[in-house]
Amino acid sequence: MPASISRSTAYDQATAPFTEELAPGVHAYLQPPGSWCISNAGVIDAPSGPVLVDTAATIARATALRDTALRLCGGAAPRTVVNTHHHGDHTYGNSVFLPHATVVGHAECAEQLLAAGLQLHQIWPDIDWGEIILAPPTTTYSTTVHRLPHPELRIELIHPGVAHTTGDTIVWLPEQRIAFAGDLLMPGRSPFCFMGSATGMLTALQVLRELDPAVIVPGHGPVCGPEAIDDAADYFHRLLELARRTRAEGTDPLAAARAADLGPHSALGESERLGANLLRALADLDGTPPGAPLPLGPALSHMIALNGGTPLRCCA
Numbered sequence: 001m002p003a004s005i006s007r008s009t010a011y012d013q014a015t016a017p018f019t020e021e022l023a024p025g026v027h028a029y030l031q032p033p034g035s036w037c038i039s040n041a042g043v044i045d046a047p048s049g050p051v052l053v054d055t056a057a058t059i060a061r062a063t064a065l066r067d068t069a070l071r072l073c074g075g076a077a078p079r080t081v082v083n084t085h086h087h088g089d090h091t092y093g094n095s096v097f098l099p100h101a102t103v104v105g106h107a108e109c110a111e112q113l114l115a116a117g118l119q120l121h122q123i124w125p126d127i128d129w130g131e132i133i134l135a136p137p138t139t140t141y142s143t144t145v146h147r148l149p150h151p152e153l154r155i156e157l158i159h160p161g162v163a164h165t166t167g168d169t170i171v172w173l174p175e176q177r178i179a180f181a182g183d184l185l186m187p188g189r190s191p192f193c194f195m196g197s198a199t200g201m202l203t204a205l206q207v208l209r210e211l212d213p214a215v216i217v218p219g220h221g222p223v224c225g226p227e228a229i230d231d232a233a234d235y236f237h238r239l240l241e242l243a244r245r246t247r248a249e250g251t252d253p254l255a256a257a258r259a260a261d262l263g264p265h266s267a268l269g270e271s272e273r274l275g276a277n278l279l280r281a282l283a284d285l286d287g288t289p290p291g292a293p294l295p296l297g298p299a300l301s302h303m304i305a306l307n308g309g310t311p312l313r314c315c316a
Helices: 007-013 059-072 088-097 107-116 119-123 198-211 227-249 253-259 263-267 271-285 296-306
Strands: 018-023 026-030 041-044 051-053 080-082 102-106 139-141 145-147 156-158 170-173 178-182 215-218
Touching: 026 059, 041 059, 059 088, 088 107, 088 119, 102 107, 107 139, 170 198, 178 198, 198 227, 198 271, 215 227, 227 253, 227 263, 227 271, 253 271, 253 296, 263 271, 271 296
Parallel strands: 051 080, 080 102, 102 139, 178 215
Antiparallel strands: 018 026, 026 041, 041 051, 145 156, 156 170, 170 178
16 A cells, blocks of 8 residues: 555545555455444464454455465465454354364353354345354453464453453554454444443453554454544443433433434444443443343344434445
């Protein structure tokens, strides 16, 4: 990419997945526009075997990612696939990389992937997902930090607590100061915490901030810097303030979401996620354990209502 073109401009001009080299052998695999189920990935050409960060939502997209990884790594297939969390747009493509690769993730990621099953099929039945075979992480960790066994290149997996989901992982390359943040960050898109915790997201963002990354690959949207952490944190501060007002005034959550003004965040893509996020923020205030399952039906109905009464649009 020419130095005169900013990352965001290159991303906005793209019409197909593309890669961006962040450091020698470290690439972001970006899929514009980053909306529902259009997620990013990472390719790390580690000397002891290529590492892939996340897969994709469909078999076709995962196959294209595999072909790109082979090209970037001189024909060597990924030996390790790390899932940043369990959602299908980051894990449905895992089976494309088997049996050559080992799938790694937080223990909660593996558990929640199996519990969710083919959930995205139920929400978007018309998408051509391909023949999805669920392949959860078989190598899991439950500590705060887990180091991959790559002696020549330090790669750390960091669990920041319950945030976007119960099993989030930040893939951190400390020597390069590059973080693959998964869906803790989605610049240009609305954040989503329905399956995790609004207060937990603030904690996780602080964990990410304290790593002092120079470059961050978000789960959706363009490659960014640490300024995106502050933007996301501001969203959750506003969300929690809205939840406190909603509870204090006894307002119906959907009515509160309809009337809400989130300032600069109101114009973000998938702004309808506020309907689900507010339900989780209210649960946080009520003392519901972070990540405890909430009914999906009301969350979907609130998001559809905020989307003008039309189903959520997925372009996977």
